[in-house]
Amino acid sequence: MMPLISVDGASSHVMLASGEQLTILDGIDFQVRAGQKVAILGRSGSGKTTLMTLLGMMNKPDSGTVEIAGQQSGQLSDTGLSRFRSANIGFVFQNYSLIPHLDVFHNVEMPLVYAKKFHRREYKARVRAALDAVGMMDRISEMPAKLSGGEQQRVAIARAIVTEPKVLLADEPTGALDTVTAEKILDLLCTIGGQEDSCLVVVTHDPEVARDLDVSYELTPGGLRPLAAAAEVAL
Numbered sequence: 001m002m003p004l005i006s007v008d009g010a011s012s013h014v015m016l017a018s019g020e021q022l023t024i025l026d027g028i029d030f031q032v033r034a035g036q037k038v039a040i041l042g043r044s045g046s047g048k049t050t051l052m053t054l055l056g057m058m059n060k061p062d063s064g065t066v067e068i069a070g071q072q073s074g075q076l077s078d079t080g081l082s083r084f085r086s087a088n089i090g091f092v093f094q095n096y097s098l099i100p101h102l103d104v105f106h107n108v109e110m111p112l113v114y115a116k117k118f119h120r121r122e123y124k125a126r127v128r129a130a131l132d133a134v135g136m137m138d139r140i141s142e143m144p145a146k147l148s149g150g151e152q153q154r155v156a157i158a159r160a161i162v163t164e165p166k167v168l169l170a171d172e173p174t175g176a177l178d179t180v181t182a183e184k185i186l187d188l189l190c191t192i193g194g195q196e197d198s199c200l201v202v203v204t205h206d207p208e209v210a211r212d213l214d215v216s217y218e219l220t221p222g223g224l225r226p227l228a229a230a231a232e233v234a235l
């Protein structure tokens with residue numbers, strides 16, 4: 001079966017003010033199949049967020065290819081990229097990134113509006129189902145500021161899954177939470193992500209997080225290195 005994520009020789013550079021070129025990612029190869037839950041570990045500054053922007057089709061690689069669900073990012077225009085992203089990729093960030101002036105319902109509904117994947121009359125039921133999955137249905141009319149960090153992250157997960165994306169990406173999803181809440185959020189991500197025809201990729205500097213996932217890689221200056229067992233990682 002075709003992998004859901006296929007990264008082939010992807011490199012990413014930035015031009016520094018000095019005119020020097022800084023290589024952030026250098027020839028990354030990486031594949032994720034449907035049903036897989038993957039951790040990408042790496043020290044601060046190793047390029048984890050940069051890799052996430054490639055997997056999330058927010059940026060294209062400077063060389064090599066990134067293919068998500070059979071679609072290469074390099075072949076899409078900027079409009080095409082954002083349309084593809086809305087319909088096929090869900091994001092969870094460390095800082096929740098909820099829109100402060102919208103209540104929980106409208107925050108979760110937002111990706112449905114952009115993705116244009118489902119009919120308008122389905123929105124309400126889909127938002128309710130997503131909130132139900134994360135245990136936040138009873139807060140549907142709340143404003144984000146009234147929620148705890150863990151609750152905001154639950155809403156952010158509902159928002160990420162409401163379009164039923166093929167790929168769920170989480171960038172340090174538990175970084176801002178206390179240990180107990182972090183564990184619950186990770187359990188939730190693992191239950192919801194990487195089922196049947198979708199996959200979950202979690203980027204983190206925290207080896208504890210990787211322990212709950214199926215496969216782990218470490219991002220190093222030499223590339224992406226598979227780790228035999230997450231429990232052996234000591235960053």
Ligand SMILES: Nc1ncnc2c1ncn2[C@@H]1O[C@H](COP(=O)(O)OP(=O)(O)OP(=O)(O)O)[C@@H](O)[C@H]1O
Nearest residue numbers: 014022024042043044045046047048049050051205
């Ligand atoms: N636009 C830029 N200009 C200069 N340097 C950059 C730019 N973007 C990223 N970098 C550098 O590239 C490296 C990788 O950045 P990236 O944010 O991907 O790392 P990270 O692994 O996510 O780090 P952290 O865990 O601290 O968030 C860092 O050293 C960063 O300073």
